[in-house]
Amino acid sequence: MGRLLLFLLLIALAYIVWRTLRNALAPPASAAAPPKFEPTGRCAKCGTHVPRDQLDAAGHCARCRAG
DSSP: OOOHHHHHHHHHHHHHHHHHHHOOOOOOOOOOOOOOOOOOOOOOTTTEEEEEESSTTTTTTTHHHHH
8 A cells, every 4th residue: 555655646746847847848928919909980870880991981881881
């Protein structure tokens, strides 16, 4: 019984050492840049908010222009 306990302890110790080394050698996580802010506008017909550059001169979105 003592050998089994020692064997399990050695496995646990090896796992802890492996995880510590893996985390220490891993490249640092780079902070992703936040998405670029795009001003939005509201469609004059359906009220959907879309980026302003997707509205036509009358203020309609692509879905309302097509229909």
